[in-house]
Amino acid sequence: MSTVRTATPTGLALYNQAAADAAATVIARYSTSFGLACRLLGPRPRPHVRNVYALVRVADEIVDGPAEEAGLPPEVAGEILDELEQEALSAIERGFSSNLVVHAFARTARECGIGEDLVRPFFASMRTDLGTRSHDAASHDAYVYGSAEVVGLMCLQVFVNAGAQHPVAPSPQLVDGARRLGAAFQDVNFLRDLHHDEAVLGRDYLGLSSADGERAAVLDRIDRDLAVAASAIPALPADCRRAVTAAHDLFAELAVRLRACDGSEERVRVPDAVKARLAARALLGFAPREVRA
Numbered sequence: 001m002s003t004v005r006t007a008t009p010t011g012l013a014l015y016n017q018a019a020a021d022a023a024a025t026v027i028a029r030y031s032t033s034f035g036l037a038c039r040l041l042g043p044r045p046r047p048h049v050r051n052v053y054a055l056v057r058v059a060d061e062i063v064d065g066p067a068e069e070a071g072l073p074p075e076v077a078g079e080i081l082d083e084l085e086q087e088a089l090s091a092i093e094r095g096f097s098s099n100l101v102v103h104a105f106a107r108t109a110r111e112c113g114i115g116e117d118l119v120r121p122f123f124a125s126m127r128t129d130l131g132t133r134s135h136d137a138a139s140h141d142a143y144v145y146g147s148a149e150v151v152g153l154m155c156l157q158v159f160v161n162a163g164a165q166h167p168v169a170p171s172p173q174l175v176d177g178a179r180r181l182g183a184a185f186q187d188v189n190f191l192r193d194l195h196h197d198e199a200v201l202g203r204d205y206l207g208l209s210s211a212d213g214e215r216a217a218v219l220d221r222i223d224r225d226l227a228v229a230a231s232a233i234p235a236l237p238a239d240c241r242r243a244v245t246a247a248h249d250l251f252a253e254l255a256v257r258l259r260a261c262d263g264s265e266e267r268v269r270v271p272d273a274v275k276a277r278l279a280a281r282a283l284l285g286f287a288p289r290e291v292r293a
Helices: 011-030 032-039 046-063 074-094 100-112 116-128 137-161 172-192 194-201 212-235 238-260 272-283
Strands: none
Touching: 011 032, 011 046, 011 100, 032 046, 032 238, 032 272, 046 074, 046 100, 046 116, 046 137, 074 100, 074 116, 100 137, 116 137, 137 172, 172 194, 172 212, 172 238, 212 238, 238 272
């Protein structure tokens, strides 16, 4: 009787695995909804998407509270953010970092074609959070591009290129869909967290007055973005469509619930049972839900 032995990774392979595990742990601790959608990804893109979001989450935490709770003034948090950005760019160039989350991200960036053109706008938006307290339409759009649309484009690079010998540029339809989906996600979160952002973080991303029409206009924009994103999902690789559909439908459900309230309630949530239904619907291969645009 023969025994099959599984080789235990050593050296760089072990380090790479430890980095991937670290990224997965960050995501598991911070986002149940994202974790649910990520599990619907195929094994080809799944670890790479985790690697992207882990770096995004670490950067977000530098500007959204933990650094301040540790007693760091904004200027020191800014220095730490600058260091993280430079370490990410250096790791992409050299293929190694002593920071496990950065190392995981850099491996994904090198394989999937994520470059400085996407990394720098993301960190620019994160840096904005350390000094900008209110946004007008122009600064809102710039912030959303760097903080959300760029992340969608990073994920798109993964969807198209993970496992490929050489990364290629996604189609214009997919690029537009990724940007619009990221923008919709961010605006939904701005509406959900409106009171927390103002009361706790002292930030106003949307510049809404008391007029109901302005809030409705944001929701209309979200619906348009979700509709465009939905039309692009069928063009994604098959092992990505279910996860993106689940994420799209979750935020479409949040948009419906946000429209049904007046904005004065506590943070709008989707019950776990509804999340499970949306995930099951996506898993079965249903098309993204229609959105009134």
